[in-house]
Amino acid sequence: xxxxxxxxxxxxxxxxxxxxxxxxxxxxxxxxxxxxxxxxxxxxxxxxxxxxxxxxxxxxxxxxxxxxxxxxxxxxxxxxxxxxxxxxxxxxxxxxxxxxxxxxxxxxxxxxxxxxxxxxxxxxxxxxxxxxxxxxxxxxxxxxxxxxxxxxxxxxxxxxxxxxxxxxxxxxxxxxxxxxxxxxxxxxxxxxxxxxxxxxxxxxxxxxxxxxxxxxxxxxxxxxxxxxxxxxxxxxxxxxxxxxxxxxxxxxxxxxxxxxxxxxxxxxxxxxxxxxxxxxxxxxxxxxxxxxxxxxxxxxxxxxxxxxxxxxxxxxxxxxxxxxxxxx
Amino acid sequence: xxxxxxxxxxxxxxxxxxxxxxxxxxxxxxxxxxxxxxxxxxxxxxxxxxxxxxxxxxxxxxxxxxxxxxxxxxxxxxxxxxxxxxxxxxxxxxxxxxxxxxxxxxxxxxxxxxxxxxxxxxxxxxxxxxxxxxxxxxxxxxxxxxxxxxxxxxxxxxxxxxxxxxxxxxxxxxxxxxxxxxxxxxxxxxxxxxxxxxxxxxxxxxxxxxxxxxxxxxxxxxxxxxxxxxxxxxxxxxxxxxxxxxxxxxxxxxxxxxxxxxxxxxxxxxxxxxxxxxxxxxxxxxxxxxxxxxxxxxxxxxxxxxxxxxxxxxxxxxxxxxxxxxxxxxxxxxxxxxxxxxx
Ligand SMILES: Cc1ncc(C[n+]2csc(CCOP(=O)(O)OP(=O)(O)O)c2C)c(N)n1
Ligand SMILES: [Mg+2]
Numbered sequence: 001x002x003x004x005x006x007x008x009x010x011x012x013x014x015x016x017x018x019x020x021x022x023x024x025x026x027x028x029x030x031x032x033x034x035x036x037x038x039x040x041x042x043x044x045x046x047x048x049x050x051x052x053x054x055x056x057x058x059x060x061x062x063x064x065x066x067x068x069x070x071x072x073x074x075x076x077x078x079x080x081x082x083x084x085x086x087x088x089x090x091x092x093x094x095x096x097x098x099x100x101x102x103x104x105x106x107x108x109x110x111x112x113x114x115x116x117x118x119x120x121x122x123x124x125x126x127x128x129x130x131x132x133x134x135x136x137x138x139x140x141x142x143x144x145x146x147x148x149x150x151x152x153x154x155x156x157x158x159x160x161x162x163x164x165x166x167x168x169x170x171x172x173x174x175x176x177x178x179x180x181x182x183x184x185x186x187x188x189x190x191x192x193x194x195x196x197x198x199x200x201x202x203x204x205x206x207x208x209x210x211x212x213x214x215x216x217x218x219x220x221x222x223x224x225x226x227x228x229x230x231x232x233x234x235x236x237x238x239x240x241x242x243x244x245x246x247x248x249x250x251x252x253x254x255x256x257x258x259x260x261x262x263x264x265x266x267x268x269x270x271x272x273x274x275x276x277x278x279x280x281x282x283x284x285x286x287x288x289x290x291x292x293x294x295x296x297x298x299x300x301x302x303x304x305x306x307x308x309x310x311x312x313x314x315x316x317x318x319x320x321x322x323x324x325x326x327x328x
Numbered sequence: 329x330x331x332x333x334x335x336x337x338x339x340x341x342x343x344x345x346x347x348x349x350x351x352x353x354x355x356x357x358x359x360x361x362x363x364x365x366x367x368x369x370x371x372x373x374x375x376x377x378x379x380x381x382x383x384x385x386x387x388x389x390x391x392x393x394x395x396x397x398x399x400x401x402x403x404x405x406x407x408x409x410x411x412x413x414x415x416x417x418x419x420x421x422x423x424x425x426x427x428x429x430x431x432x433x434x435x436x437x438x439x440x441x442x443x444x445x446x447x448x449x450x451x452x453x454x455x456x457x458x459x460x461x462x463x464x465x466x467x468x469x470x471x472x473x474x475x476x477x478x479x480x481x482x483x484x485x486x487x488x489x490x491x492x493x494x495x496x497x498x499x500x501x502x503x504x505x506x507x508x509x510x511x512x513x514x515x516x517x518x519x520x521x522x523x524x525x526x527x528x529x530x531x532x533x534x535x536x537x538x539x540x541x542x543x544x545x546x547x548x549x550x551x552x553x554x555x556x557x558x559x560x561x562x563x564x565x566x567x568x569x570x571x572x573x574x575x576x577x578x579x580x581x582x583x584x585x586x587x588x589x590x591x592x593x594x595x596x597x598x599x600x601x602x603x604x605x606x607x608x609x610x611x612x613x614x615x616x617x618x619x620x621x622x623x624x625x626x627x628x629x630x631x632x633x634x635x636x637x638x639x640x641x642x643x644x645x646x647x648x649x650x651x652x653x654x655x656x657x658x659x660x661x662x663x664x665x666x667x668x669x670x671x
Contacts, residue, residue: 301442
């Protein structure tokens with residue numbers, strides 16, 4: 001039987017295995033070394049790899065992201081950790097204007113094999129600046145790949161694929177899911193970038209989601225089952241490139257789809273999924289595509305706002321009843 | 329670090345009293361109010377009444393005290409998330425502050441900001457910023473607006489030692505100096521940015537020296553003593569108001585607690601912490617007032633009693649206040665009243 005480990009341990013194992021395998025891989029970010037990571041993801045890595053390869057930075061996101069880009073252009077394979085993606089905003093210039101465009105603007109002279117990683121999404125009452133979801137921001141940019149997932153097995157396999165990938169990859173984790181456990185075998189394996197996972201089989205409606213909202217979908221699916229509705233739950237795992245095939249195959253079976261996306265509704269992942277479904281599975285749809293997003297607002301601090309803002313099982317169930325034309 | 333402590337101790341012995349009774353009592357009251365407020369905050373956090381990220385100001389109170397006596401109410405302030413003390417010293421009531429921490433509708437920003445984001449137009453308090461260093465250009469811009477409007481006001485722009493490594497600081501210093509903006513930069517150097525000590529992030533360990541690259545007048549200040557803080561800010565404010573442009577103070581201080589409520593602070597020694605507690609600004613100021621007979625024990629006790637009562641009332645007010653209604657999620661995102669939100 002496989003052992004159970006937490007997301008933070010799966011990420012650390014994935015990074016450590018790749019660092020043992022390839023001398024050019026290193027980890028850089030705020031508090032990653034001596035403090036063992038703000039969320040203890042890199043615990044023990046300084047001890048194993050030393051300060052040449054596990055590097056604490058000053059609070060200088062733009063600077064160290066750019067140092068990562070330069071190092072990647074010059075033959076290394078950096079893993080750049082942001083304490084959260086909210087702070088990666090300071091480094092967008094290097095991620096979007098440089099990492100994403102190096103290959104194109106140098107006509108293939110230089111590539112940028114780099115991983116930018118950190119938590120994305122709301123994590124309790126952290127208020128406006130610390131609660132944002134960045135998948136759609138990054139996925140909008142050609143040249144970048146974007147992974148967003150909280151499943152320990154998948155994230156271990158995905159971070160290894162990301163480190164080996166020759167293109168820049170952004171990995172979105174979750175502050176409140178680092179302790180989330182799952183079965184992870186001892187043996188080495190990879191999980192490919194760009195492939196979704198069906199987390200639950202169903203026949204009546206497809207729920208598409210990613211990151212921690214997949215768990216909310218699974219909760220909703222359990223409730224729906226009590227009412228005789230069989231929901232299929234798809235975890236995108238990779239946002240860009242998106243596995244439209246898996247979504248379309250599911251919709252062809254269920255004829256109904258609800259997209260559950262923690263990001264804001266405007267011009268986001270949910271819109272992207274909905275566009276492709278209407279374009280390629282129009283004839284299979286028995287109802288319009290509906291989405292459940294976070295509110296179209298900033299997230300304030302006080303407790304009542306959090307539930308009102310985020311997707312939850314009730315909102316998902318309501319949406320499912322809408323696409324199945326059942327009374328709520 | 330040890331050096332600063334030594335210096336502070338020797339200074340304590342010399343300094344003749346050059347401030348009046350009113351000033352001393354005001355400093356003492358301000359510092360004690362912050363100390364008691366923060367102690368109650370930590371307790372409330374333990375009871376899960378305060379949530380999210382919470383960074384207290386215990387140990388750094390002398391900066392708030394010395395600052396309010398040295399600047400004018402019309403001057404603006406922009407600071408980071410470790411802001412409760414500055415906000416309270418500036419006149420935001422402990423009731424409104426505590427209610428904000430409790431996430432209540434009666435909080436200083438109606439429960440919308442929490443511990444990191446107080447704002448008050450009335451008190452010219454431009455926030456509590458949660459993004460390290462973001463307030464440095466913002467404070468510079470507030471000063472730009474004062475100069476543009478031709479006022480005599482300045483903007484105190486505060487940041488931590490960790491924030492001093494953000495590029496935004498260097499860009500701001502350069503423009504502020506070039507355009508002679510009325511901005512008073514204060515680095516509250518409590519020697520750690522989360523678990524990272526100042527020495528670990530740069531060759532330049534004396535943070536005041538950063539100003540010299542821009543020819544900006546810059547000084548290091550002992551932040552455990554309100555007298556020193558007051559004097560330095562007074563000098564700086566005069567320089568700025570005379571139209572000479574920015575001034576930069578590195579105020580050396582120490583935070584007694586971890587970075588935030590969840591940080592056990594294992595990266596520093598008990599001895600180091602004790603060294604600072606030995607020159608605690610609240611205790612030292614109280615001792616000075618009594619030793620130099622600036623005020624009587626009765627007067628000090630009266631302040632203590634009043635503050636104890638005030639903080640208890642603030643907690644009661646916060647507890648009894650209503651939560652904001654969830655529908656407030658949609659208020660204050662746009663000023664346009666009929667903004668078409670996606671739902
Ligand atoms: C841009 C950005 N990067 C990282 C963080 C996470 N973070 C919050 S506070 C902090 C340390 C800041 O230290 P310092 O500026 O010295 O202020 P202090 O907490 O000591 O008052 C860090 C890294 C953040 N909030 N914003
Ligand atoms: Mg600091």
